[in-house]
Amino acid sequence: MNYYLGVDGGGSKTLAVVSNEQGQIVGRGMSGCGNHQVGVELARRSIREAVAEALFQAGLVKEQIEFAMFGLAGADREADFRILRPMIAELDFPARDIVCDTVIGLRAGTRQQDGVVVVCGSGTNCFGVNKHGESLQCGGFGYNYGDFGGGSGLAVEVFRTVIRAWEGREQPTLLTGAVLQTLGYPSVERMFHDFLDHGKEIPRYLAKVLFQVAEHDEAARRILQRQGEELGIAAAAVIHKLEMTQDSFDLVLVGSVLTRGDSRYVIPYIENIVKTAASGCSLRRLAMEPAAGAVLLAMERAGRQVAEPVYERLDDGLSVREVEA
Structure with a gap:
């Protein structure tokens, strides 16, 4: 029996899983932040802990892992890989590789080797790979570098909309009451001065109030429409640059804004733009933990063909219980 290790190292948690060649999860380990951009030593420790626990549960040693795939947040540029390659090499797996966590998110969300993924969690990102194996990332580096939204950006949009409505630069909005209740202020004026006087950061969880009041x-x-349009624009850019306009593939939707919020206010705008770019594209919410994508990539890097029963077993073991969009 051959075994494969898949690791999803994100900003809030690191999940490592060991699968056998049939797609059965035989070990898993969970730890903290695996993003080196938050802290190199923190990421190193989190990845080590999660991997060690997964191997322990599986009753295996490193030499028994045919391939180990690490999907890590922040693995975007060569400058990142210069930090990550030595970190992962220290783990001493005989065969291993590192990709960005967007790559494993895409692979977990489709049963094809090609496709496009848009991510809208704390930030946004887009990645695609065509049928020739050519890949491209669009975004992922924040507002100053062309992105819009994600949880952090949407929270800012909520806050500034409330301020603008208070000042008379925009029409009154239900966001005002929702924000005051969420943050515990009696008035916008008190909130305005308290944030300025104490240099407070706008909390990311304010993005949730968009869905609370959107219906009315x-x-x-x-704001949510713009988020959908911006994600659609990023996906369309990837589709065009990778010459996928005539292909049939999945667009995988990843991140809490797309999978936990009310999809009526975001996804149709993504779909409208993407379908114009590639009519053969099908939108799918992520159905398995991204770590499943790391396992699938590990199998493929080891030269194994992934059969349908493997997907089904991985789905049983790593389902996030999301449905087709």
Whole structure:
């Protein structure tokens, strides 16, 4: 029996899983932040702990792992890989590789080797790979580098919309009451001065109030519409640059804004733009933990063909219980 290790190292948690060649999960380990951009030593420790626990549960040693695939947040540029390659090499797996976590998210969300993924969690990102194996990332580096939204960015949009409505630069909005209740302020004026006087950061969880009031609030719907359009634009850019306009593939939707919020206010705008770029594209919410994508890539890098029963067993073991969009 051959065994494979898949690791999903994100900003909030690191999940490592060991699968046999049939797709059965025989060991898993969980730890903290695996993003080296948050802290190199923190990421090193988290990845080590998660991997050690997964191997322990599986009753295996490193030499028994045919291939280990690490999907890591922040693995975007050569500057990142210069930090990550020695870190992962220290783990001494005979065969291993590192990819960005967007790559494993895509692979977990489709049963094809080609496709496109858009991520909208704390930030946004887009990645695609065509049928020739050519790949491209679009975004992932924040507002200053062309991105819009994600949880952090949407929270800023909520906050500034409330301020603008208070000042009279925008129409009154239900976001005002929702934000005041969420943050515990009696008035926008008190909130305004408290944030300025104490240099407070706008909390990311404010993005949630968009979905709370969107059904009855134009300002909230407008922000969510722009989020959908921006994600669609990024996906269309990848589709065109990779010459996928005539192909049939999945667009995988990843991240809490796309999988936990009310999809009526975001996904149709993604779909409208993407379908114009490639009519053969099908939208799918992520159905398995991204770590499943790391396992699938590990199998493929080891030269194994992934059969349908493997997908089914991985889905049983690593399902996030999301449905087709």
